[in-house]
Amino acid sequence: MSGDGPAWADLFVQVYSRNDNQEPFLVPAVAEPLIVWIMSGQAIVEERDLQGEWLASHVGVDDFFLTRSPTPYEMRWRSTGADPFQVMHLYLSVPLFERVACEVLGRVAPPVLRDISGGKDEQLSHLLALIRQELTAGGKGSHLFIQGLAQSLAVHLIRTYASGETSDDRHNALPGFKLRRAVAHLEEHLAEPFSLAHLAEAVGMSAFHFSRLFKKATGLSPSRHLIRQRIAKAQQLLQETDLSIIEIGTSVGYSSPSHFAQVFRRETGLPPSHYRRG
Structure with a gap:
């Protein structure tokens, strides 16, 4: 709401x-x-x-x-x-x-x-x-x-x-509504290849300016933030659905099961199968 x-x-x-x-x-x-x-x-x-x-x-x-x-x-x-x-x-x-x-x-x-x-x-x-x-x-x-x-x-x-x-000069801070728009855009396109140009266009900014302010706001580059979003969604699906690990990996943008498992373990400390059992 x-x-x-x-x-x-x-x-x-x-x-x-x-x-x-x-x-x-x-x-x-x-x-x-x-x-x-x-x-x-x-x-x-x-x-x-x-x-x-x-x-x-x-x-x-x-x-x-x-x-x-x-x-x-x-x-x-x-x-x-x-x-x-x-x-x-x-x-x-x-x-x-x-x-x-x-x-x-x-x-x-x-x-x-x-x-x-x-x-x-x-x-x-x-x-x-x-x-x-x-x-x-x-x-x-x-x-x-x-x-x-x-x-x-x-x-x-x-x-x-x-x-x-x-306060310091806040004109170099990313406005909250642009950040929310960017995060929503990433979430809507989790399974698609990352494109900084498309993301910056969605919030009406140049790619360079947007990337710099996004990292200042979140501490992460837009591409790194997308990885976090993908893994968070995968965690949710592992806990709340009976989808196979391969299906979950594909739904968040990883066509290779081994690559998905590698990224998931790097981000969470556990392979997907162990995370689901836990």
Whole structure:
């Protein structure tokens, strides 16, 4: 479930029902502030810088994470409650954030927001609950109300979580909507040969500029990211279907079973047959 259309120009919102146990995945560095809000369930969520030490947060309903990290990082979690673990991801548009920062703080350069992991904020939860309500309105959400909520959210973040520092130039960061479009394009074409030119064209950028900013955002080249996506899909199919290993390899772009097994083992530490049994 996600917000779309003109009413959601300043917000990108997605609701996810998460697996009970999530293997480590990359949270990319994008230009927009990101809020992750816990809607249901409880979990131990761990975060770390790339190759760093894991730091754990015990979270439940209404807890939240806030980041506008200039570098990608890793996250994983383990559900600890009986209720399904559901979260809402919300990206606040950079133009709105910068405009509100200028009005609230009286300066052009937007502030750095403090990173929050497993925080509690009653006013923030109230705003997010209203946004969720509009998201589930079945096309009946109010344009003006959503705009007002986005502005209120920006004001609250800046008043409450601005660090006092000014941010670096974010114009060299990949906008979140372009990153999401690129990742979706890769997922839709998992079984096809990788083409940087086609991928860059899908997001409306030159291949060189896109490749540089994609790697800055994710820590991986687009082709390396595709391998990660292929193996993640293969893991899902191995666990959730009775397809043969050869069929699974072919469905994620590996016509050679031996090549698929080699890449899978390199990425996961196990051959596909052992991963399925485990």
